[in-house]
Amino acid sequence: MDPPGSTAGACTTSSAADTPSSTTSTKATQVTNDSNSPPEAIMKEKPFAMVDATMIKNKVPPPEEQVPTPNPMVAIVSSSTAESTAASTGGNGGRRSSKRTTMTTTTTTAPPPAKKKPKTSSKKEQDLIDMAWICVACREAECAMDMTSDLLICEGPCRRLFHTACAGLAQMPCSDESWTCHDCRDQRHLCACCQEYGNDQEDIFKCQKQECGLFFHEACLNMQNIAVKTTTNTNSAATNEPETNEHEKDEEATTAPTPRSVKFTCPAHWCWTCTQDETMDDSNTAQQKTKTKGRRRSRTSSVFVPKRDPRLYSCLECPTSYHLTCIPPSCKVHELALLCHEHAENHELPALDMEASFQGTVEAAADKKLQKLNHKHNLDNNPLAAKLNRKRLKRRKARNPFFPAGVVVDRRTAHEQVILSKLSTTTAKATDPTKEDDEMTVELILGNNNNNSNNTNSSSSASSDQRLLFGLPQDIQEEVHSKPPLYKHIHSLKYYPDSKPKKIPPTKDICNCVDKCDEHCLNWLLYKECVGEKGSYTNCRLGPKCGNRKLGLKQHVKKCKPMREQGRGWGLAVQETVKRGGLVQEYLGDVIDEPTKEERLRQWNLEHPNDPNYYIMCLSSGWYVDARETANMARFINHSCDPNCILWRFNVGGYMRDGIFALRDIQPGEFLSYDYHFDTKQGDKFVCRCGSKNCRGTMKEQQQKKADTKKTKGQLWEQAKQKYEKDKEYIQNYNAHEKHNATVWAMVPGTSNSGNTKGGDKVEWTSNGVPEIDRFYATRSRVFLWRTAVLGSNFASRNARMERRRRRSRQPSPAAATAPKATMDVLAILEQLKGGA
Numbered sequence: 001m002d003p004p005g006s007t008a009g010a011c012t013t014s015s016a017a018d019t020p021s022s023t024t025s026t027k028a029t030q031v032t033n034d035s036n037s038p039p040e041a042i043m044k045e046k047p048f049a050m051v052d053a054t055m056i057k058n059k060v061p062p063p064e065e066q067v068p069t070p071n072p073m074v075a076i077v078s079s080s081t082a083e084s085t086a087a088s089t090g091g092n093g094g095r096r097s098s099k100r101t102t103m104t105t106t107t108t109t110a111p112p113p114a115k116k117k118p119k120t121s122s123k124k125e126q127d128l129i130d131m132a133w134i135c136v137a138c139r140e141a142e143c144a145m146d147m148t149s150d151l152l153i154c155e156g157p158c159r160r161l162f163h164t165a166c167a168g169l170a171q172m173p174c175s176d177e178s179w180t181c182h183d184c185r186d187q188r189h190l191c192a193c194c195q196e197y198g199n200d201q202e203d204i205f206k207c208q209k210q211e212c213g214l215f216f217h218e219a220c221l222n223m224q225n226i227a228v229k230t231t232t233n234t235n236s237a238a239t240n241e242p243e244t245n246e247h248e249k250d251e252e253a254t255t256a257p258t259p260r261s262v263k264f265t266c267p268a269h270w271c272w273t274c275t276q277d278e279t280m281d282d283s284n285t286a287q288q289k290t291k292t293k294g295r296r297r298s299r300t301s302s303v304f305v306p307k308r309d310p311r312l313y314s315c316l317e318c319p320t321s322y323h324l325t326c327i328p329p330s331c332k333v334h335e336l337a338l339l340c341h342e343h344a345e346n347h348e349l350p351a352l353d354m355e356a357s358f359q360g361t362v363e364a365a366a367d368k369k370l371q372k373l374n375h376k377h378n379l380d381n382n383p384l385a386a387k388l389n390r391k392r393l394k395r396r397k398a399r400n401p402f403f404p405a406g407v408v409v410d411r412r413t414a415h416e417q418v419i420l421s422k423l424s425t426t427t428a429k430a431t432d433p434t435k436e437d438d439e440m441t442v443e444l445i446l447g448n449n450n451n452n453s454n455n456t457n458s459s460s461s462a463s464s465d466q467r468l469l470f471g472l473p474q475d476i477q478e479e480v481h482s483k484p485p486l487y488k489h490i491h492s493l494k495y496y497p498d499s500k501p502k503k504i505p506p507t508k509d510i511c512n513c514v515d516k517c518d519e520h521c522l523n524w525l526l527y528k529e530c531v532g533e534k535g536s537y538t539n540c541r542l543g544p545k546c547g548n549r550k551l552g553l554k555q556h557v558k559k560c561k562p563m564r565e566q567g568r569g570w571g572l573a574v575q576e577t578v579k580r581g582g583l584v585q586e587y588l589g590d591v592i593d594e595p596t597k598e599e600r601l602r603q604w605n606l607e608h609p610n611d612p613n614y615y616i617m618c619l620s621s622g623w624y625v626d627a628r629e630t631a632n633m634a635r636f637i638n639h640s641c642d643p644n645c646i647l648w649r650f651n652v653g654g655y656m657r658d659g660i661f662a663l664r665d666i667q668p669g670e671f672l673s674y675d676y677h678f679d680t681k682q683g684d685k686f687v688c689r690c691g692s693k694n695c696r697g698t699m700k701e702q703q704q705k706k707a708d709t710k711k712t713k714g715q716l717w718e719q720a721k722q723k724y725e726k727d728k729e730y731i732q733n734y735n736a737h738e739k740h741n742a743t744v745w746a747m748v749p750g751t752s753n754s755g756n757t758k759g760g761d762k763v764e765w766t767s768n769g770v771p772e773i774d775r776f777y778a779t780r781s782r783v784f785l786w787r788t789a790v791l792g793s794n795f796a797s798r799n800a801r802m803e804r805r806r807r808r809s810r811q812p813s814p815a816a817a818t819a820p821k822a823t824m825d826v827l828a829i830l831e832q833l834k835g836g837a
């Protein structure tokens with residue numbers, strides 16, 4: 001497979017999300033937080049919306065009929081003022097509703113009950129104003145204190161929040177009605193890792209933390225190395241528990257007994273950086289405090305250890321979470337949202353309405369003060385004053401209580417702002433040229449429902465959110481996933497007449513097979529298929545039924561079907577048994593050269609920047625097969641680090657062809673897979689989700705090769721020489737009277753017959769035992785060890801040719817002078833062996 005070196009991101013195949021765009025809330029974002037209503041009163045009015053929020057704040061356990069507390073993971077911990085948080089419309093850029101969508105917290109430390117808008121910023125009050133909710137459908141943030149907001153909390157396991165309209169309801173359900181979202185009703189949820197739907201408790205499982213509403217596929221958990229306890233019977237779970245990690249100790253699954261239970265704690269509950277969970281142990285700090293209490297600080301304890309905020313902040317795009325003080329510099333962060341180190345590069349934070357945000361308020365206040373000061377002292381044009389201002393500006397950043405010093409707020413650049421506003425203005429002008437610019441922008445963004453705002457900043461933020469908001473509801477997503485994508489089906493490689501690879505000239509070698517051309521066949525060993533029959537050119541003694549003509553005779557598996565494969569898009573499953581060594585499929589498509597390949601990749605990435613699928617496979621040097629639009633079923637076969645197939649390139653009648661062969665017997669219903677060995681420098685972007693135990697985490701070429709290439713020539717030569725000496729010794733002891741076939745077979749390192757018995761003793765046919773790695777490398781790279789010379793390669797004649805050339809040039813050969821004598825000895829042995837056979 002040949003992905004480009006630079007473009008694709010590692011994301012899922014579909015762009016689907018759950019947001020029905022028609023029901024997207026277009027509510028104005030001015031939310032007041034001056035409600036005086038006591039929690040009880042609100043509970044009566046809106047049992048599904050803010051009730052749970054209040055309970056969380058009060059740490060009140062929910063009454064039995066209202067089972068769960070809300071998922072605090074949908075609470076933005078933003079330290080923003082209530083207005084600002086709410087005014088930061090659509091404060092997140094995630095695309096799917098099942099993800100936590102904001103800089104979220106899993107804290108169980110509840111803020112105090114809702115009160116009047118706080119005037120001071122004591123710790124508790126700060127906590128209170130920290131809280132904001134986000135609707136998982138429209139992604140609009142609501143202040144947790146806004147008791148008039150119409151947010152509903154799903155009472156199902158997902159614990160997500162929706163606006164009433166976004167949940168598809170005309171009005172709030174009655175207080176005695178319980179409400180669960182569509183996904184919880186259908187018992188189907190999206191995996192927070194791969195964003196594919198799965199059936200609850202069958203192939204998708206909820207994190208065991210009670211307040212967590214995230215679901216994961218088992219394979220996705222394996223891929224992330226998350227410890228999982230699997231039990232078939234929940235009753236026996238207690239007795240038969242395997243080892244657990246430290247994050248799993250606190251909570252038990254809340255789900256009812258099921259035939260199979262998978263228990264785990266998802267990555268949203270511990271910090272990626274320090275690996276501690278949200279109940280972060282501050283005992284060090286505490287100890288230090290106790291030590292220093294009542295006596296003077298010793299020198300050693302004089303280091304200031306700040307008390308860390310134990311809350312975890314999660315990425316918009318995945319469950320990766322950090323403590324505030326553990327956020328690495330490679331992340332993007334602002335007061336409403338965070339992008340983890342992996343998503344920061346390829347994703348944008350939602351635009352922050354700076355004027356209304358907390359950050360903006362702090363900065364504006366500082367600016368005002370500065371201006372006043374300048375005015376007072378009339379220092380505007382004074383260079384000294386300018387210097388002073390710069391210093392103050394620096395200090396101003398550090399004064400923001402939300403960010404630790406040094407964390408820079410990510411703002412939309414001026415350039416982006418201009419583009420966005422121009423875009424919206426031009427489109428609006430096209431429809432109604434009489435309108436004023438600002439008015440049009442707002443109207444366009446808010447769908448004519450809101451004419452109050454003329455804040456271009458917030459419009460551009462809304463605009464960007466609209467871009468991110470698009471998504472498909474589950475039923476549409478399922479519809480899309482019910483059929484594999486269309487492509488033009490072909491039965492043989494499609495060559496373009498003006499650019500076709502050159503034919504490889506035939507050789508005079510003919511195989512020696514007696515009954516059947518199988519793995520012993522000379523052609524097979526040289527990655528050639530037998531062709532022709534008596535009377536015409538042929539390289540085979542046996543004729544068309546020889547057994548080594550699978551690609552030529554299209555002897556591939558006929559019954560196979562494209563099916564969705566968890567986290568990998570479409571895959572190909574067989575519907576019949578495939579025997580080991582059998583041809584599964586030929587990889588078919590357009591045969592293109594290097595420049596065409598580069599151009600196609602460039603063009604596709606330009607037009608489909610989010611498509612993670614690559615279909616270009618190497619065919620021979622400088623030639624490729626592109627199976628994106630013209631192909632056969634092989635285009636659906638996915639990658640696995642523990643594959644059941646392998647891709648081999650065979651010369652069939654002078655042209656190379658890619659065949660996918662079974663590495664073992666494959667049963668009906670099994671998905672086919674092979675190792676892509678993606679040739680890319682950006683292996684990290686091609687995330688593998690095969691879920692196998694030995695998963696490399698990437699579809700990139702194995703590291704092994706890299707290690708080899710790092711070796712210097714001298715080291716490689718030394719290594720080869722040592723091996724050569726050992727092999728020479730072995731060959732000398734070799735019983736040359738063995739039957740030819742056995743000899744040939746045994747000479748192929750790593751094959752199952754490569755250990756033979758001689759006089760009852762096990763004989764290693766290679767000096768170091770079975771070098772599996774050599775076999776793999778040799779077969780994959782089509783590099784044969786010198787031992788395979790006995791199989792008919794023209795190794796000896798090549799040497800003779802070279803010797804002749806040297807003699808002709810009448811120059812003493814430097815190689816001959818330094819060549820170890822052993823080479824000649826081994827050649828002699830090889831000749832002997834050949835003669836003996």
Ligand SMILES: C[S@@+](CC[C@H](N)C(=O)[O-])C[C@H]1O[C@@H](n2cnc3c(N)ncnc32)[C@H](O)[C@@H]1O
Pocket residue numbers: 013567568569570571612613614615635636637638639640687688689690
């Ligand atoms: C030849 S296509 C395979 C068919 C593809 N899954 C589809 O839906 O059309 C190769 C692409 O499939 C996806 N893919 C294949 N194996 C994968 C794996 N183990 N993990 C993640 N993505 C995989 C990647 O996007 C890759 O670029």
